[in-house]
Amino acid sequence: MIEIKAMRIELSGFALKELDLFIMDGEFFILLGPTGSGKTLLLEAIAGIVPVTSGRILLKGRDITNLTPEQRNIGIMYQDYALFPHLTVFENIIFGLRYHNKREQNALKKWVEWLINQLELRPLAGRSIRYLSGGEKQRIALARALAVKPSLLLLDEPLSALDQNFREEIRELLKMLHKEMKITFLMVTHDFSEALFLGDRTAILNRGEIEQIGALSEVFTRPETPFTANFVGMKNIFQATFKGKKARTNGMELNLDSPPGKNRGYIAFRAEDVLINKEDMTGDGRNVFQGKISDIIDRGPYYDVAATSGKLMFKAVLSKSDLVQLGLPAKKEVRIIIPSSAIHVL
Amino acid sequence: MKAGRHPDPFLWLTVFCSLSVVIFILFPLTEMIFQPSLQDLKETICDRDVLRSIWLSIFTSGIAAIISFIFGTPFAYLLARKDFFGKKLVESIIDLPVMIPHPVVGIAILGLAGKNHWLGHIMSNLGIRVMGTVTGIVIVLTFVGMPFYINTAKAGFEAVPVRLENVARSLGASFTGTFLRVTLPLAWRSMLAGIIMCCARAISEFGAVIIVAYHPMVAPVMIYERFTAYGLKYSQPVAVWLIMVSLILFLLLRVVSISGKEQA
Numbered sequence: 001m002i003e004i005k006a007m008r009i010e011l012s013g014f015a016l017k018e019l020d021l022f023i024m025d026g027e028f029f030i031l032l033g034p035t036g037s038g039k040t041l042l043l044e045a046i047a048g049i050v051p052v053t054s055g056r057i058l059l060k061g062r063d064i065t066n067l068t069p070e071q072r073n074i075g076i077m078y079q080d081y082a083l084f085p086h087l088t089v090f091e092n093i094i095f096g097l098r099y100h101n102k103r104e105q106n107a108l109k110k111w112v113e114w115l116i117n118q119l120e121l122r123p124l125a126g127r128s129i130r131y132l133s134g135g136e137k138q139r140i141a142l143a144r145a146l147a148v149k150p151s152l153l154l155l156d157e158p159l160s161a162l163d164q165n166f167r168e169e170i171r172e173l174l175k176m177l178h179k180e181m182k183i184t185f186l187m188v189t190h191d192f193s194e195a196l197f198l199g200d201r202t203a204i205l206n207r208g209e210i211e212q213i214g215a216l217s218e219v220f221t222r223p224e225t226p227f228t229a230n231f232v233g234m235k236n237i238f239q240a241t242f243k244g245k246k247a248r249t250n251g252m253e254l255n256l257d258s259p260p261g262k263n264r265g266y267i268a269f270r271a272e273d274v275l276i277n278k279e280d281m282t283g284d285g286r287n288v289f290q291g292k293i294s295d296i297i298d299r300g301p302y303y304d305v306a307a308t309s310g311k312l313m314f315k316a317v318l319s320k321s322d323l324v325q326l327g328l329p330a331k332k333e334v335r336i337i338i339p340s341s342a343i344h345v346l
Numbered sequence: 347m348k349a350g351r352h353p354d355p356f357l358w359l360t361v362f363c364s365l366s367v368v369i370f371i372l373f374p375l376t377e378m379i380f381q382p383s384l385q386d387l388k389e390t391i392c393d394r395d396v397l398r399s400i401w402l403s404i405f406t407s408g409i410a411a412i413i414s415f416i417f418g419t420p421f422a423y424l425l426a427r428k429d430f431f432g433k434k435l436v437e438s439i440i441d442l443p444v445m446i447p448h449p450v451v452g453i454a455i456l457g458l459a460g461k462n463h464w465l466g467h468i469m470s471n472l473g474i475r476v477m478g479t480v481t482g483i484v485i486v487l488t489f490v491g492m493p494f495y496i497n498t499a500k501a502g503f504e505a506v507p508v509r510l511e512n513v514a515r516s517l518g519a520s521f522t523g524t525f526l527r528v529t530l531p532l533a534w535r536s537m538l539a540g541i542i543m544c545c546a547r548a549i550s551e552f553g554a555v556i557i558v559a560y561h562p563m564v565a566p567v568m569i570y571e572r573f574t575a576y577g578l579k580y581s582q583p584v585a586v587w588l589i590m591v592s593l594i595l596f597l598l599l600r601v602v603s604i605s606g607k608e609q610a
Contacts, residue, residue: 012429049512069515070523076516082509086531095527096517148517 001025002046002152002184007055009038009045016041016208018055023152023186023201025060028178030195030216031188032231033205039188042205043154046186047076059151070099075150079157081137083129089140090125096148108147115143118180119173135166142173146183155187159194174198192232196220204228224346226266234268234344235315241265247345250311254287254338260345273342274316276307277335278326287338289314296323307336314338375589382583390583399568400587406480406564407548410487411541414495419537422496423529426503440493448490452557455486482558487548495544502536503529535602542599549592565591 002023009016016038023029033039044050046057048069056065064072083092093116097108116122119139129137138158145153158174159167175198178185189195195202196216204211204219204227212224223229226237240249247254247267254267276293291309303323305316314336318326326334382390390396425437443451459466459476469476476482506529514524552566560567565588573581 044512047512047516049515068520069512070518070520072516073518074516076513078509078513080507080509082507082513084510084514084528095514096519099518099523144513144517150516 001060003058005056007057008053009041009050010053019210021203023184026182026184028185028198028200030199030202031186031205032195032202034190037205038208039205040156043156043188047074047154048072073151075145075153077141077145077155077158079161081141083137083140085129089121089127089129092129092140093143093147095144112147115146119143134162135169138162138170150183152184152186155185157189171197204231229268229346233270235271237266237268239265240267252310252312254343255340256343256345257340264345266346268344268346269338269342271315271317273339274314275337276305276316276318277337287340289336291334291336293332293334307334309336378582379586382586386583387586391587396568396584399563399565400591402562403549403565404591406483406487407545409484410491410548411544413488414492414544415541418492418496419499422499423503426500440496443490444493448553449557451489452486452554456558476558478559478561480562483555483564486554486558487551490551490554491544491548494547495540498540498543499537502533506532538602539599542595546592546595
């Protein structure tokens with residue numbers, strides 16, 4: 001298990017603000033955040049490549065804050081694979097073996113054999129790493145990092161440089177390997193669907209600060225800040241004041257399912273939950289507004305639609321058939337329907 | 347389309363200028379190589395003084411390159427990897443020897459070596475003499491050659507992604523182990539190219555050497571002496587032999603850098 005206590009990093013152009021993080025043994029933890037949020041910096045600090053300004057890092061109860069990278073037994077995998085170009089595939093994989101004593105080496109050799117078979121690298125073993133596909137390279141990088149049985153494996157956007165089909169392949173592999181081995185994974189990504197597929201818990205990082213920590217499903221359904229809400233795909237976010245089971249925003253009133261807790265200031269809901277219709281569909285728990293379609297963007301399988309009512313602009317998603325049914329010449333009067341159960345208060 | 351049939355005047359201008367430059371470089375050199383007769387060349391190379399001076403040039407340049415390699419490698423690595431306050435200034439300092447007029451370099455070194463200077467005093471007590479010695483020659487050649495080694499090696503280190511080193515460290519390799527197993531195998535070509543450039547630069551040095559040591563005579567000083575004492579005809583064969591040495595270095599450099607590119 002890894003514990004980060006009041007860690008701070010200050011660089012000339014960027015600072016990681018004081019943060020606490022706790023990752024359990026065998027967990028697949030995901031660090032989510034946009035580019036420039038400090039994710040890679042946090043990883044490199046855990047790996048010992050970047051020195052921390054203050055705070056401590058504990059791995060299995062041992063303080064590793066001042067240890068060099070090679071003393072930590074923490075593996076790191078980069079988006080660009082970072083394979084050694086002067087070595088063959090096999091030499092890359094066994095790079096770290098010689099830093100173990102003879103007895104450990106014998107055990108690790110068997111383990112490496114298993115890895116090579118699992119990752120289907122046998123046919124590539126003697127080849128140079130040039131001219132390999134991205135998927136092959138990332139499999140080699142994975143084998144190389146796992147070969148020394150690290151206590152923790154850090155993955156820095158391991159899927160983002162890959163083509164779609166390789167991405168799915170490596171994603172499955174990561175999931176399989178994590179299940180088979182009892183190694184803790186800490187993966188950085190900006191892709192929420194990737195995170196949902198692989199991860200147990202997550203921390204959302206924004207501008208060097210953690211916005212929210214929790215189980216992925218919880219962060220997905222109950223974001224605590226507007227940033228997180230937007231990040232997990234709640235495209236409609238409005239500042240609001242509350243009174244009983246009603247939320248007021250920009251002079252409009254929306255019904256909520258239950259009265260909100262204290263210190264709440266926003267309502268948020270997904271574009272997928274916004275309905276657009278010609279007729280009135282009044283009913284229980286429905287907020288219905290008269291409005292106009294202001295923008296339609298073709299996304300291939302679906303349309304992104306913006307509809308305005310009063311001062312508010314709602315973002316919705318419509319299928320092709322929905323759009324046909326609406327018979328929409330743009331600017332036509334429509335009803336915008338938001339189920340109260342879809343409205344999340346934060 | 348029209349440009350295809352009537353090439354742009356600018357194109358003609360570039361062709362003309364490029365040819366002029368190539369001729370400007372090659373014409374004097376080839377003329378000089380072919381002017382001395384084979385007989386002259388043979389006699390010159392059998393002249394013990396000439397042989398000794400060429401050998402001294404190669405020897406002192408080689409030592410200068412080795413010193414640059416030993417002290418310059420860690421420095422070049424530091425410059426390639428670390429950002430620190432005043433880095434730009436340090437980089438400019440390294441380039442200084444390239445900018446300073448060569449006799450000035452010689453005078454500056456001699457100024458330190460004189461008995462009036464505390465450093466010269468210490469050195470003379472230790473029995474180290476600079477004026478008119480091989481030691482003096484090696485010192486000025488290192489001074490002028492060092493920037494070429496450092497800059498080339500630095501570029502080589504910069505071309506090795508720092509992430510490769512990070513991964514090596516995370517796999518258990520120490521700082522030294524990482525340098526020897528990852529950085530060095532990927533940067534040795536640049537380091538070798540730097541050594542060759544440093545050598546080539548040192549072999550061609552004249553201005554600084556003649557101030558510090560007229561004797562023992564390195565090849566460029568010998569050429570100068572033959573020219574002033576006996577005239578053009580007697581200096582040319584020595585020059586040809588020196589050019590041969592430089593050309594061999596130059597060819598080595600090309601071979602090293604070209605096969606390096608193919609591998610990258």
